[in-house]
Amino acid sequence: xxxxxKEVKLVGSTNSLFTCRPRVALNLKGVDYDFxxxxxxxxxxxxxxxxxxxxxxxxxxxxxxxxxxxxxIVEYIDETWTSKGPSILPPxxxxxxxxxxxxxxxxxxxPSLLRVLMGPIPGDIPEARxxxxxxxxLLEAALKKCSKGKIFFGGDNIGYLDIALxxxxxxxxxxxxxxxxxxxxxETVPRLVEWSEHYFAHPAVKDIMPTTEELVAFVTEVKSTLxxxxx
Amino acid sequence: xxxxxKEVKLVGSTNSLFTCRPRVALNLKGVDYDFxxxxxxxxxxxxxxxxxxxxxxxxxxxxxxxxxxxxxIVEYIDETWTSKGPSILPPxxxxxxxxxxxxxxxxxxxPSLLRVLMGPIPGDIPEARxxxxxxxxLLEAALKKCSKGKIFFGGDNIGYLDIALxxxxxxxxxxxxxxxxxxxxxETVPRLVEWSEHYFAHPAVKDIMPTTEELVAFVTEVKSTLxxxxx
Numbered sequence: 001x002x003x004x005x006k007e008v009k010l011v012g013s014t015n016s017l018f019t020c021r022p023r024v025a026l027n028l029k030g031v032d033y034d035f036x037x038x039x040x041x042x043x044x045x046x047x048x049x050x051x052x053x054x055x056x057x058x059x060x061x062x063x064x065x066x067x068x069x070x071x072x073i074v075e076y077i078d079e080t081w082t083s084k085g086p087s088i089l090p091p092x093x094x095x096x097x098x099x100x101x102x103x104x105x106x107x108x109x110x111p112s113l114l115r116v117l118m119g120p121i122p123g124d125i126p127e128a129r130x131x132x133x134x135x136x137x138l139l140e141a142a143l144k145k146c147s148k149g150k151i152f153f154g155g156d157n158i159g160y161l162d163i164a165l166x167x168x169x170x171x172x173x174x175x176x177x178x179x180x181x182x183x184x185x186x187e188t189v190p191r192l193v194e195w196s197e198h199y200f201a202h203p204a205v206k207d208i209m210p211t212t213e214e215l216v217a218f219v220t221e222v223k224s225t226l227x228x229x230x231x
Numbered sequence: 232x233x234x235x236x237k238e239v240k241l242v243g244s245t246n247s248l249f250t251c252r253p254r255v256a257l258n259l260k261g262v263d264y265d266f267x268x269x270x271x272x273x274x275x276x277x278x279x280x281x282x283x284x285x286x287x288x289x290x291x292x293x294x295x296x297x298x299x300x301x302x303x304i305v306e307y308i309d310e311t312w313t314s315k316g317p318s319i320l321p322p323x324x325x326x327x328x329x330x331x332x333x334x335x336x337x338x339x340x341x342p343s344l345l346r347v348l349m350g351p352i353p354g355d356i357p358e359a360r361x362x363x364x365x366x367x368x369l370l371e372a373a374l375k376k377c378s379k380g381k382i383f384f385g386g387d388n389i390g391y392l393d394i395a396l397x398x399x400x401x402x403x404x405x406x407x408x409x410x411x412x413x414x415x416x417x418e419t420v421p422r423l424v425e426w427s428e429h430y431f432a433h434p435a436v437k438d439i440m441p442t443t444e445e446l447v448a449f450v451t452e453v454k455s456t457l458x459x460x461x462x
């Protein structure tokens with residue numbers, strides 16, 4: 001059997017938490033890949049050719065065919081390397097629907113709130129914090145249901161919703177530092193705090209996540225470049 | 232074997248094109264269901280209980296468990312009634328990723344442009360029309376690739392992306408009437424025009440789609456109610 005892993009390339013950035021999604025999935029499946037680092041201030045020709053519609057990373061290139069959008073890539077990985085590693089989406093259709101629902105919910109809510117809390121988008125910080133915490137409380141309840149008493153949304157293993165949520169949670173500590181507020185607290189969402197500790201310590205995750213210091217430095221650099229007068 | 236079809240309810244509205252998505256999927260699979268009609272001006276307790284997060288139709292209730300978000304419902308239907316009717320998502324992982332990508336693209340672009348063109352959201356109508364036509368041209372190219380020379384995005388059968396796009400295309404004629412413009416033209420997107428004719432004439436589709444007159448009347452009613460002074 002041909003090794004499907006040899007023709008896999010991932011176009012992304014080590015600072016991009018959306019790029020971490022397919023990287024976690026490829027790690028879980030044990031698929032080898034070439035990582036092609038993008039610069040945030042200058043898009044590569046390969047990225048522009050591979051994702052002409054959105055011109056955004058990450059893009060997975062498998063046997064010269066590009067797949068775009070982080071969670072679509074995760075699902076592609078799950079469906080392509082079915083016999084490698086654990087299944088990323090749960091087997092039961094209802095559980096799959098719940099994973100997709102809460103993933104869509106998280107992608108709908110968290111990025112816009114995080115942008116307000118970190119500063120690039122003007123907004124009411126206390127109100128954004130309140131909405132963020134309310135969303136976490138909904139996910140705390142979802143975790144109790146989806147995990148069936150286990151650690152992860154996927155049960156004993158990291159699954160689709162864990163990967164989706166991990167990319168938003170990766171921003172939490174950096175956001176807390178940048179905004180000088182607390183978002184994730186044991187008193188409010190104890191199960192999510194425990195989930196977060198286990199997720200970021202997992203072997204498929206811990207070595208590829210940018211550190212809080214790197215994210216704070218990255219946001220500070222982007223802000224200062226964007227606010228600098230044009231030369 | 233138990234008849235899974237007996238415990239299926241769909242909460243939605245005959246005027247809602249997002250509701251048409253699961254209805255087409257249920258028709259394709261030949262699944263019997265109870266249709267529970269919602270009023271747009273007053274949400275039922277069942278809807279509020281079944282979709283407490285978004286409080287939106289459609290909701291599929293199967294064996295008393297609710298599934299929300301129209302395309303998540305379509306995928307749930309495909310994965311639950313696997314042996315009934317044709318498969319809605321294509322079998323190949325790359326083709327599945329393409330279906331998901333263009334569905335996400337359509338959901339990202341069309342609803343906001345249609346709202347501007349129909350009037351409820353203020354905006355630049357010529358610019359919205361230009362963007363709408365540009366999106367159609369991208370989909371014309373996608374149709375050529377996905378259909379592999381057949382009629383539908385799904386090939387010989389209606390598939391996932393056909394169902395997704397059908398709900399946006401259902402608005403086109405009504406929007407053209409309300410805005411007094413043309414959007415879908417043979418000279419620009421000949422394959423999509425042909426696709427549209429076949430899609431809306433398909434037995435799984437034709438009897439459940441609201442007519443242009445019904446949609447125009449619905450939008451006019453909503454606009455006049457929303458602009459009326461409070462009693």
